[in-house]
Amino acid sequence: MRESDSREGVPPALGTRLPERRRVLSPQVITAYAEASGDRNPIHLDQEYARRAGLPATIAHGMLTLGVACAEVEAWAGEEPWVGRVACRFSTPVVAGETIAISGVVVGSDEAAATVELSVLISPGERALTKARVDLRAAGAPSSP
Amino acid sequence: MVFHLDCAGRRYTAAAEILDRVRHQAYAEAVGASARSSAGFTRPLACFAAVYLLWPIVPQLFQDPEVGLDVEHLLHGEQEFSFERPLAFDELITPEGEITQVDQRRSMVFLDFRCQGRDRANQVVARSRSLFVVKEAK
Numbered sequence: 001m002r003e004s005d006s007r008e009g010v011p012p013a014l015g016t017r018l019p020e021r022r023r024v025l026s027p028q029v030i031t032a033y034a035e036a037s038g039d040r041n042p043i044h045l046d047q048e049y050a051r052r053a054g055l056p057a058t059i060a061h062g063m064l065t066l067g068v069a070c071a072e073v074e075a076w077a078g079e080e081p082w083v084g085r086v087a088c089r090f091s092t093p094v095v096a097g098e099t100i101a102i103s104g105v106v107v108g109s110d111e112a113a114a115t116v117e118l119s120v121l122i123s124p125g126e127r128a129l130t131k132a133r134v135d136l137r138a139a140g141a142p143s144s145p
Numbered sequence: 146m147v148f149h150l151d152c153a154g155r156r157y158t159a160a161a162e163i164l165d166r167v168r169h170q171a172y173a174e175a176v177g178a179s180a181r182s183s184a185g186f187t188r189p190l191a192c193f194a195a196v197y198l199l200w201p202i203v204p205q206l207f208q209d210p211e212v213g214l215d216v217e218h219l220l221h222g223e224q225e226f227s228f229e230r231p232l233a234f235d236e237l238i239t240p241e242g243e244i245t246q247v248d249q250r251r252s253m254v255f256l257d258f259r260c261q262g263r264d265r266a267n268q269v270v271a272r273s274r275s276l277f278v279v280k281e282a283k
Binding site: 023029032033035036037038039041052053061062063064066067068070071074075079082083084085086087088089090131134143 | 168171172173174175176177178187188190191192195196199200201216217218220221222223224225226227228229230231
């Protein structure tokens with residue numbers, strides 16, 4: 001399989017790999033996301049509230065984890081193509097301060113579209129997201145069939 | 146608050162949101178995207194949809210007494226966004242949402258919530274599907 005081969009203007013080829021990126025979801029990052037998104041659920045911001053909910057500490061928004069992962073795909077794919085669909089299941093909460101490792105592989109591709117299957121790990125074998133996929137569309141291509 | 150199993154079909158709307166660059170920049174910095182994009186973004190990041198599609202609507206669902214969600218025990222189970230076309234900065238998007246399915250199994254509630262965003266021409270340009278799960282439902 002080729003490594004990090006995102007071609008200009010068209011979706012990446014089958015088997016192309018998104019190189020692993022790591023990102024710390026610190027309390028500062030979580031607070032910044034809460035402010036930017038408008039999701040101020042105290043489970044993400046208030047230690048006491050999070051502990052009452054049975055968590056060891058505050059947790060990152062699932063949408064922050066997905067947003068970080070999807071942005072990695074978009075940065076890798078370049079200005080074109082565009083994202084037609086993004087989906088995931090939130091499997092394990094990411095506790096504030098933990099690091100996520102994002103990688104991916106193109107599991108389907110043609111001239112108009114590609115599907116990137118993402119791996120988002122908290123530690124080896126511990127997945128923050130499962131069934132995480134980003135569908136890329138070539139410029140001018142229609143939306144999902 | 147008591148959960149109402151018959152809440153499927155309830156709809157919500159919110160004021161139109163402009164996809165403005167200032168809010169997007171704050172979002173991009175939070176998800177770590179801005180450092181790689183010194184030249185700026187030509188269009189909004191895909192998951193910026195959380196800002197203009199979900200969060201104008203979802204708090205209404207969470208606070209709706211006719212639904213009665215136990216928010217302290219609520220988990221965001223799944224999320225999907227899809228787009229009819231690439232969106233652009235300065236577009237005006239009007240969000241709307243609907244509870245499309247409710248299930249209760251083994252004292253857990255599974256609530257399927259769908260949102261869509263319409264552009265100035267009233268065309269649906271973005272959709273979302275969220276699965277919310279409430280553990281130990283009251």
